[in-house]
Amino acid sequence: MQQSDKQIQGYKENILPFIPDGKFYFTKGVEAFEKRKFDVAIKWLRKAIESAPENPLYQCQMSIVYTEIGAYHAANQLLNDVLQSTNETYTDCYYFLANNYAHLGLLNDAKTHAEMYLHKATDGDFREDAEHLLDLVTIDEADEDDWEFEAEDELLVYQEAVFQHMEHEEWEEALPLLEEMLTLFPEHKVIQHDYAHALFFFGHADEAIRMELETLEERPDSLNSHTNLAIFYYQTGQSEEYKKHIEPLLNVYPIHEQQKLRIAVTLARTGVYDQAYSRFRKLARSQMQHHLSYYKWYSISAYQLGQPSKALSLWEEGCRKHPGLADEEGPWNV
Numbered sequence: 001m002q003q004s005d006k007q008i009q010g011y012k013e014n015i016l017p018f019i020p021d022g023k024f025y026f027t028k029g030v031e032a033f034e035k036r037k038f039d040v041a042i043k044w045l046r047k048a049i050e051s052a053p054e055n056p057l058y059q060c061q062m063s064i065v066y067t068e069i070g071a072y073h074a075a076n077q078l079l080n081d082v083l084q085s086t087n088e089t090y091t092d093c094y095y096f097l098a099n100n101y102a103h104l105g106l107l108n109d110a111k112t113h114a115e116m117y118l119h120k121a122t123d124g125d126f127r128e129d130a131e132h133l134l135d136l137v138t139i140d141e142a143d144e145d146d147w148e149f150e151a152e153d154e155l156l157v158y159q160e161a162v163f164q165h166m167e168h169e170e171w172e173e174a175l176p177l178l179e180e181m182l183t184l185f186p187e188h189k190v191i192q193h194d195y196a197h198a199l200f201f202f203g204h205a206d207e208a209i210r211m212e213l214e215t216l217e218e219r220p221d222s223l224n225s226h227t228n229l230a231i232f233y234y235q236t237g238q239s240e241e242y243k244k245h246i247e248p249l250l251n252v253y254p255i256h257e258q259q260k261l262r263i264a265v266t267l268a269r270t271g272v273y274d275q276a277y278s279r280f281r282k283l284a285r286s287q288m289q290h291h292l293s294y295y296k297w298y299s300i301s302a303y304q305l306g307q308p309s310k311a312l313s314l315w316e317e318g319c320r321k322h323p324g325l326a327d328e329e330g331p332w333n334v
Contacts, residue, residue: 022052026061033065039320041065046323056082056090063096070289071321072100073164091121095130106156107137155185162194167292168324171202189215193224200232208232223252223259227266234270246270257287261294268297277301292322296331303331 029044042065048058059078066075079093079100094117101110114134117124124130158181165174178195185191192215200208209232216225226245233242249267254260264279280298288294295318303311311331319326 022048026058038069056086072104076100095126110137171198174198197228227262230266231269257284265293265297268301273301273304300331
């Protein structure tokens with residue numbers, strides 16, 4: 001028997017629309033994580049956090065996913081945000097931070113956070129794990145070489161913070177840290193190049209160029225000076241000076257991946273897309289996971305060479321690993 005329009009309307013009025021909430025997204029994220037579909041897990045958990053940004057559980061779960069894929073910096077940022085927003089009551093964060101610092105090789109920080117967790121979470125679920133971690137990273141206080149470990153840890157902490165700021169082009173935040181590093185670690189020459197780079201993009205182009213030219217007088221083969229000056233002169237429209245520094249780089253093929261990346265990014269930033277693309281293709285992708293600049297400039301190079309699908313794939317992968325990249329306009333708007 002055919003139902004009347006009135007009956008159908010009555011049924012419709014009794015149907016409640018399904019509106020997904022944070023709990024729904026979180027559950028889907030956990031399911032994807034358990035299946036080791038980390039990209040999918042990040043997508044769902046990001047939605048959960050957007051739906052309920054005040055829920056620390058969602059952010060902690062996202063940090064666990066980041067840890068699993070080796071994005072320790074992103075994980076630590078989330079964990080520190082949770083500690084701040086919960087007035088340090090979400091004590092599991094201390095263990096997660098200790099674990100991440102251990103992976104990064106920052107043993108003193110790992111030790112400090114493991115001890116903090118054991119102090120604050122006397123009956124915590126991760127107590128046994130924290131004790132085991134503490135056994136692995138504890139450094140003998142009586143060891144005469146302790147100061148060397150502490151100095152190395154301090155340098156690594158600075159380097160990680162500066163790395164994050166510079167990858168996200170946060171020059172104002174990077175500069176004071178670099179100034180401190182120049183005082184504390186004068187023997188580490190690469191700090192000078194990072195300082196000049198941040199100084200240039202913060203608006204002090206003449207001072208940055210002067211610094212690098214002085215360095216180049218002392219060390220004419222300085223790769224970092226040539227990459228910086230190539231970018232500086234390109235950005236300021238000084239084409240003849242730019243050529244003096246970009247041409248030597250075209251015949252330089254370093255051994256270390258970080259130096260290879262620096263040249264590839266320099267070539268891309270100065271419009272030498274064919275050479276940049278070739279350099280990017282030869283990089284060990286497994287070592288580039290933490291570099292936002294790798295995904296950004298590799299994608300831009302691919303797009304400029306007429307490979308939009310490759311560019312989009314790289315950009316999307318970069319956005320998954322570095323959510324901040326999604327705030328930029330994409331390779332097609334360069």
